[in-house]
Amino acid sequence: MTDFMVQALGVRKSYGGVDVLKGVDLNVKRGEVTCLIGPSGSGKSTLLRCINHLEQHDAGELRVDGQLVGYEARDGKLYERSNKAICAERARIGMVFQRFNLFQHLSVLDNVTIGQIKVRGIGEKDAQQRARELLARVGLANKEANYPSQLSGGQQQRVAIARALAMDPKLMLFDEPTSALDPELVGEVLDVMKDLAHSGMTMVVVTHEMGFAREVADTAYFLDQGIIEESGDPKAMLTNPQSSRLQGFLSKVL
Amino acid sequence: MSANGGDAMKVVPVRHYGRWVGGVTVLVALAMVIHTLFSKVPSGIVVCHTSDGVRHCAQSVRWRFSWNIVGQYFTTWEMFHGLLVTLELTVLAMAIGITLGVIIAIMRMSPSRLLSAPAWTYTWFFRGTPVYVQLIFWFNIAALYYTFSLGVPFTHLSVLTFHSNSVFVPFTAAVVAFGLNEAAYMSEIARAGLLAVDEGQIEAASAIGMTRAQTLRLVILPQAMRVIIPPTGNEVISMLKTTSLASAVGVIELLGAAQNIYAANYQVMPLLIVASLWYLIVTTILSIGQFYLERHFAKGATRTPPPTPIARIKADVRGIAAKMRSRRPEVVR
Numbered sequence: 132m133t134d135f136m137v138q139a140l141g142v143r144k145s146y147g148g149v150d151v152l153k154g155v156d157l158n159v160k161r162g163e164v165t166c167l168i169g170p171s172g173s174g175k176s177t178l179l180r181c182i183n184h185l186e187q188h189d190a191g192e193l194r195v196d197g198q199l200v201g202y203e204a205r206d207g208k209l210y211e212r213s214n215k216a217i218c219a220e221r222a223r224i225g226m227v228f229q230r231f232n233l234f235q236h237l238s239v240l241d242n243v244t245i246g247q248i249k250v251r252g253i254g255e256k257d258a259q260q261r262a263r264e265l266l267a268r269v270g271l272a273n274k275e276a277n278y279p280s281q282l283s284g285g286q287q288q289r290v291a292i293a294r295a296l297a298m299d300p301k302l303m304l305f306d307e308p309t310s311a312l313d314p315e316l317v318g319e320v321l322d323v324m325k326d327l328a329h330s331g332m333t334m335v336v337v338t339h340e341m342g343f344a345r346e347v348a349d350t351a352y353f354l355d356q357g358i359i360e361e362s363g364d365p366k367a368m369l370t371n372p373q374s375s376r377l378q379g380f381l382s383k384v385l
Numbered sequence: 386m387s388a389n390g391g392d393a394m395k396v397v398p399v400r401h402y403g404r405w406v407g408g409v410t411v412l413v414a415l416a417m418v419i420h421t422l423f424s425k426v427p428s429g430i431v432v433c434h435t436s437d438g439v440r441h442c443a444q445s446v447r448w449r450f451s452w453n454i455v456g457q458y459f460t461t462w463e464m465f466h467g468l469l470v471t472l473e474l475t476v477l478a479m480a481i482g483i484t485l486g487v488i489i490a491i492m493r494m495s496p497s498r499l500l501s502a503p504a505w506t507y508t509w510f511f512r513g514t515p516v517y518v519q520l521i522f523w524f525n526i527a528a529l530y531y532t533f534s535l536g537v538p539f540t541h542l543s544v545l546t547f548h549s550n551s552v553f554v555p556f557t558a559a560v561v562a563f564g565l566n567e568a569a570y571m572s573e574i575a576r577a578g579l580l581a582v583d584e585g586q587i588e589a590a591s592a593i594g595m596t597r598a599q600t601l602r603l604v605i606l607p608q609a610m611r612v613i614i615p616p617t618g619n620e621v622i623s624m625l626k627t628t629s630l631a632s633a634v635g636v637i638e639l640l641g642a643a644q645n646i647y648a649a650n651y652q653v654m655p656l657l658i659v660a661s662l663w664y665l666i667v668t669t670i671l672s673i674g675q676f677y678l679e680r681h682f683a684k685g686a687t688r689t690p691p692p693t694p695i696a697r698i699k700a701d702v703r704g705i706a707a708k709m710r711s712r713r714p715e716v717v718r
Contacts, residue, residue, distance in 0.1 A: 185588060214596060222594025232589035236607045236684060246593035249603060278684065291589075298593055 133197045136161050136302050136333045137182055142191035144177055151177045153357040154191065159302075159350075164334045166344040166365060169354035170380055175337045178354070179304050182335065183224040184217055195224065196301060222250050225295030229307040231287040233279040239266065239290050240275035243297045251298065258297075265293040269323050285316030289323055296327075303327065305336040341385060345369050353377045424449045454655040458646060459662065467642025468663055474559055474628040474638060479621055481564025486571025491601070493576055504572065511569035517630055520562040524634040526553050559631035567624060574616045578609030610682040618675035622668050629660075639663055 137159035144152040151174045159165045167175040180186040181193060184201050193200045201217060202209040212220075234242050243262035247253040253261070266272050269289035279287050288308055295303060305324065309317040321343050328334055328347050338344060344351050344365045351365035353374070360374045369385075372378045425446040433442040447453075458464060493504035511519070527549035536543030553561075582605050590600040632641035643656040676694070692700065 183592060185591060218591075218594045218596050220594075221592060224592075226589075226592035228585060228589065228592075230585055232583070232585035234586065234589065234604055234608075235583075236611075236682075245603065246595070249599055250594040294593065 134160055138194040140192040142188050142193050144188050151357055155359055159335055161333055162331045163349040164328045164347050166348040166351045167337045173354040174357040175354045176306050179306050179337050183221050183226055222298055223301050225298055225300035225303040227291050227295055227305045227308045229310050231291045233287055233291055235279055239277050242290055243294050247297050265296050269293050284312045285319045288320045292323055303332055303334045307337050309340055451655040454652050455658050458659050463642045467639040470638040471628050475625045477560045478563035478567055479624055482567025482571045485568035487575045489572035490575035508569045508572055511566050516566045519566055520630055523562040524558040555635040559636050574613055578613035581612045582608045614679050614682050622671050625667055
């Protein structure tokens with residue numbers, strides 16, 4: 132078992148000739164919170180999506196929990212993993228999206244139980260009990276019968292976090308979890324994330340919330356145009372940026 | 386609120402003269418329709434009787450629309466049997482149409498050209514030729530294929546062999562023709578529904594480890610249903626009426642039953658009315674079913690489900706009552 136939950140080495144990704152990631156190195160220790168910051172189009176969301184194989188990286192080495200993402204190394208060759216194996220990998224990596232993506236046709240409770248029942252094969256009673264615990268943890272114990280469209284953005288995002296946690300993940304990925312929220316709703320989601328960070332969950336968070344990065348993250352990475360410009364302790368990075376790009380970025384967002 | 390120091394002012398609503406003229410015209414037309422529906426005409430039969438040694442003769446009258454004959458045939462076993470065959474044709478053809486249509490829609494959306502191109506061609510062919518032509522084609526399929534065999538392709542090895550003429554009896558020919566034709570339309574409806582589901586739903590399903598098949602079954606299809614149901618309801622109603630074409634190849638469904646009866650008694654119009662009334666009854670029931678089905682699948686898509694007809698009538702009554710109250714003279718101060 133390695134100390135690292137996520138290891139990226141020279142990860143590259145391009146879409147139709149446009150290089151989005153141009154060789155990214157990243158290391159996330161177990162139990163650590165890592166924030167990815169940077170301007171839009173810098174490749175931070177793409178990197179996140181490569182980690183749980185929603186996107187397939189073109190080159191470089193990407194490992195989660197010591198295992199190569201999407202491939203298996205055997206006899207000096209890389210074998211592409213079957214869909215089933217990839218699904219099993221993903222099931223242990225929670226992901227929270229910018230636009231929540233709750234299942235619109237299911238109640239809040241069913242949103243949190245469906246993965247447990249259909250993917251993990253847990254019985255309905257146990258799944259519901261676990262779902263209720265998680266909904267209570269994100270402060271939505273009284274909303275289990277509602278449908279997503281009846282909830283505010285902040286409430287929907289907290290349900291989405293509960294849905295991801297229900298899969299008992301070893302790693303949680305957050306893709307700009309507060310960017311689609313009204314300003315007054317951002318706090319309630321960040322509070323849940325802070326609570327999660329303090330419980331020892333390994334988290335990779337793409338965010339524009341510099342306050343959160345400074346306060347909660349153990350490490351921050353600043354991406355710009357597909358490369359990591361600067362990384363390290365978020366407090367030091369944000370108060371005393373070294374690269375001119377980060378200085379320019381911070382002068383715009385702070 | 387007043388313009389002249391606290392005195393009450395009368396509120397004069399806008400007069401909609403155009404609406405009044407239109408309304409009166411519609412009422413007159415409606416009265417004419419009802420009048421002619423229930424009018425009587427001379428029957429051509431002279432009835433005479435003698436009373437007190439005087440002979441009286443008069444021509445009898447009958448309903449113009451022969452309602453008595455309509456009533457007489459409305460609930461005959463022939464019509465019931467025809468209705469049953471119509472319902473069977475509709476259900477079987479729609480079952481084939483929906484199943485095949487969804488499969489074709491999924492094939493059409495496949496990244497593989499080998500799957501998407503045939504799907505496109507299928508829709509192109511079956512939508513591009515009249516359903517009536519297809520019906521006659523399947524009815525006469527024996528002219529092309531005397532037998533059908535189940536076996537190894539391109540060899541003479543076969544497990545089962547059917548004679549076309551024993552399989553493609555009128556009823557089967559109609560089910561196959563309507564079913565295959567319907568699949569072309571249903572595939573487009575299903576495709577629209579599948580495309581309407583947000584990409585993010587698929588990503589979220591993938592992210593919790595669902596396989597593609599699970600994502601399709603548990604996440605995409607249930608949400609696509611909301612978009613698929615209303616046009617599918619229309620297709621069912623349309624199919625119910627299209628099945629009347631089957632009478633042309635000898636299926637005794639509703640229209641066929643009516644035709645059989647009027648071939649014997651020459652009461653063409655009354656029997657067409659009988660068949661039409663049955664079609665109307667079934668389409669009405671189907672429309673009601675469609676409403677509740679749509680309501681069920683709208684779960685989660687709308688914050689408040691649309692009211693049921695009964696709830697709507699209640700609301701209308703409340704609305705009218707409220708209007709009546711507000712008509713009472715009010716004093717504006």
